[in-house]
Amino acid sequence: MRFVLNKVGLLALTLWAAITLNFLLPRLMPGSPADAALAKLAQNGPVSPATKAAVEAQLGVPTGSMWEQYLSYLGSVARFDFGVSYTFFPQSVAGLVTAALPWTIILVGLVTIIAFIFGTLLGVLAAWKRGTWLDTLPTVGGTFASAFPYFWTALLLVFFLGYVGGWFPTSGAFSRSATPEFSLAFVGDALYHAILPATTILITSLGGWILGMRSTMINTLGEDYVTFAEANGLRPRTVALRYAARNAILPNLTSFGLALGAVVGGSLLVERVFAYPGVGYLLYTAVTNQDYPLMQALFLIITISVLLANFIVDILYGILDPRTRR
């Protein structure tokens, strides 16, 4: 029980620190939201002095001392009220985030689960068939693929499969004229649009799972109880799957938990290349436009999801493996 209480206390403290950091980080950036908006307008032609005054008045750029801003910020966080976005004025931050979240969670979440399952299976296979091509191909291929820069893989897929081949759409989450709804046609359309971004994430993340599972599996295969099981004449397949893999998967489950937590914030570059309307793209827009309210809300959601995933994994691990409780 003390173990859990300890963890909860730490969680609360980390949460507070993260919330505070969320407050400070955007304000450390040089230039104000109005400056960002005006710099954008200035790209389209000269900005008159009146425009500047009007934009500042419209955005309601933060007033008061840092301390006052901080207190009102804490209050609004507690109420889950993140105010109005500067970039998409007068849209509410909450509305923008709720619109973006499902896209990211479904795309990246599903791909993470698929990558974990396939990667782990391939890792088991690689460790079991050590030294054969079944080992070398996934390990070397996985190592190489996981060294691809995300955005580069994305650009290549866009070019070869989307542009030259013309088989897949190159941007967006659904067709130009479609409106999000729960219909078979729309879901099919969305899936079709998700293929390239999903492939990008799969290609670059599969290797990590293969290598992780392979190395823990190899360690486990050397344990005495596995040797004992083998000596008892159990079929090699039974030994590998029932005895070794089941134990070896524990550390990888930890990583899996953390990866799920990182889903929300993990796909900025991919979403940027594919113009995918998820959290990553929204965050990119917020950062480049100095949109404090939007940035704060997104940072908070990303941080909280990672924190919670961490917390759950810690607790589960403490239950599964008592040695780590100290």
Next chain:
Amino acid sequence: MTSTNTSTALANRGVPAEIDGPANPLRVVWRAIATIWSVPKARIGVVLLGAFIALAVFAPLIAPYSATDNSFGRSEDMSAAHWLGTTAAGQDVLSQIIWGARVSVFVGFAAGIFATLIAVLVGLSWGYIRTVAGDVINFVVNLFLVIPALPLMIVIAAYLQNGGIGMIILVVVITGWASGARVLRSQTQSLRSRDFVTAAVFSGESPGRVVFREILPNMTSLIVTNFFAAATAAILAEAGLEFLGLGDTTIVSWGTMLFWAQNSNALLTGQWIVLFAPGLCISLLATSLSLINFGVDGLSNPRLREGASR
């Protein structure tokens, strides 16, 4: 790299050999190299890395032109004069690739070393002490782990405008040390309860000595692994930041090449090689480090050694 040196230096000063302590430092290093070399994957990695380092060091000799000379035709196809064609601004792509190796190799090694240093210092002390200070470190490390790295990098990079390579190294180190510290901490925790550590503690050795002389040498391979992982992450992070245009776009590196290629729509003009080549180099460099890691794994854990039968 540093950590390997530390452990051998310590051995030089005549620290009594521990349970699996090293006998002769030269022999240890030699054995380490031989072990890595004996792993075929690692061997490929070493060769690849060596090639990239050579490319970086001898860039002025190898490159056919200056990387910033924009006096050639724009968006030219591959030819005898320009093996990989020219960019939209009229620079020679091959020369840019060769000069660009310098930045990636340097950033990878520098960021890898700094991130590993911090990870070792924090991870080991954190794993060893059981006082309130440990909780404080735990708190700080957790904080760094939960803050989304890429967004944090973007904010910092935007704040430290155009610090160039130094800024990128700093950003990568700030966001990259925590995970290494966490891994090293758990290893320290498990070593802490080993007999040789207990023996050292009872013989009255100071905590610092116990941590850095008894425990550290036993984690060499983990630290080296951590270094290569950090260097890989640094190379990819650098490319990502520069691709987003947050680095100094006037320097020639693989990341900025990708930025300019995307910016001038190399795909539209059919110059896909301008996009393909730098990305491939980044991947190959990062792969070479990961491949070497296969050999390093085998250093401390014979089970992971390639070819060893179970």
Next chain:
Amino acid sequence: MKHLRGRITRTALAVIGVTAVLATSACSIDVKNKANNDAPASDGSLLVAADNGSPTFEKNFNPFSPSKRVATTYMYEPLQVINTLDGKATPFLATGNTLPDAQTVVYDIRTGVKWSDGTAFTAADVAFTFNLIKATPALDVQGAWQHIKSLEVKDDTVVFHLKAEDVPAVAIINQQLIVPEHIWKDVKDPLTFTNEEPVASGPYVLDKFSPNEYTLKKNKDYWQADKVAVDKLVLPAANSQLDVVNNGYDWAYAFMTDVEGTWVNADKQHNSYWFPPGGTIALLPNLTKAPFNDLDFREGLSFALDRDKIAVDAEQGYVEAAGQSGLLLPNQEEWLSEDLPNSGAIGQDTEKALAAFEKAGYTKKGDKLVDKAGKQLKITITTANGYTDWLQGLQTVQAQLGKLGIDVKLSQPQPAAYYKALNNGDFDIAITGFGGTGSVFEDFNRLLNSEFATPVGTSTTANFQRFTDPKVDALLADLKAATGEEEQKQIAAELQGVVYEQLPVISMFYGGLWGLYSDKNFTGWPTEDNAYAPPNTWNSTPLLILTNLKKAS
């Protein structure tokens, strides 16, 4: 186990090798042209890359909002639309205006116009709109009430009484988009109102809206409906250059690398481009700082630059080098002073540059330009991160000044920080664009008026270099009050002389407006020979284009 190693190595090498071979052996791929896959060919609609989602669209058609959807200005009309290329006004909701004196403007309001819901448009709507932006200054994006003292409706006219003799105020009043009183009088907070069902007077009304695309359809009751040939406008949210080239757009605003090989090549028969100058890109020396406050020093910089090469490197040869007249040429050619040698163009002259630098106290020593203490001259040019064309131009500046022995550093803060640095005078020398409002007075006023030259550290919105000269202020005041064209031209010529001789900015090249057209479905696009509108897709000038297009036969 030894035999395995060979195999592992081979497989590993094969994986890497195949990719490497791909990298080096293949040549550039010929991209298939799939133009007009999606394009609605002859159903009377026009596909335009005007509005970019980020990445999708939020519904906001509030004409006062800076984050409104771009096509809002295709639905709402101003009193008159000004062609920003030459400053000429075309009447829309007004039929014209007169100035009884330099302090009064009378607009004749068009009769017989209906809002898209059928209600009649009257002069009262105009008065309502101006009173609305007076009551909520945050809506007054043009700053009309900085010029207007009061206004009154007289039958079908609206009379504006100005605060001072202020002829250029007409240009500002002209541009205000007019909203219907019967809708907007009930809007509680016009600032946050997103106006999802716009009722407007213009040629188009909202048709369908989805996050990835919205369409406008022709307003059947439009007062000049006979001039509107396009039945439907289609505005997608994703307009990457790949999309623009491939999907058969009719109209796009985009800087395209190698425009001949990409856009034109996609449909040689129909696709064309027009890149008229839209502003002057210049180096802006901070006149409050040494050595930039020294005219000799600025002259040295000016002579050191090869503007043609800078223009080519920055914009790939699509724009011309800029002269030092302060005018946007050729758009404002009729204003050009005859006294300026060579129409104001300044060529590179290294000897003159070195002589000027010597007068400023910098001499050549070896391959370095050094000050009296023998230290090399170092200057830092500020630009915005991500403005890549400017950056490429500056890299050439860097090389050219480098040849003279000047150590040039480039500082590239994020756009917001760059803009703040300009506002506060927190720079040594910066790159910026000026001009292009269509009004010669506005252009010179923002460039030279000491009213904007606030002390360094306080924010201003124009004259960032902080130029002050009482004589120039007097000239500007005269120009503001001048009603006769000859008189205006004479004063403008004197102002050009100031810019040419005193170098408050060092002009480098004209920034382009990147218009891409296809005449497959519609013809009558503005071109160099028929420059009735700039090619941009935002603000009110598209109204000029949309009322000028004809169906292709």
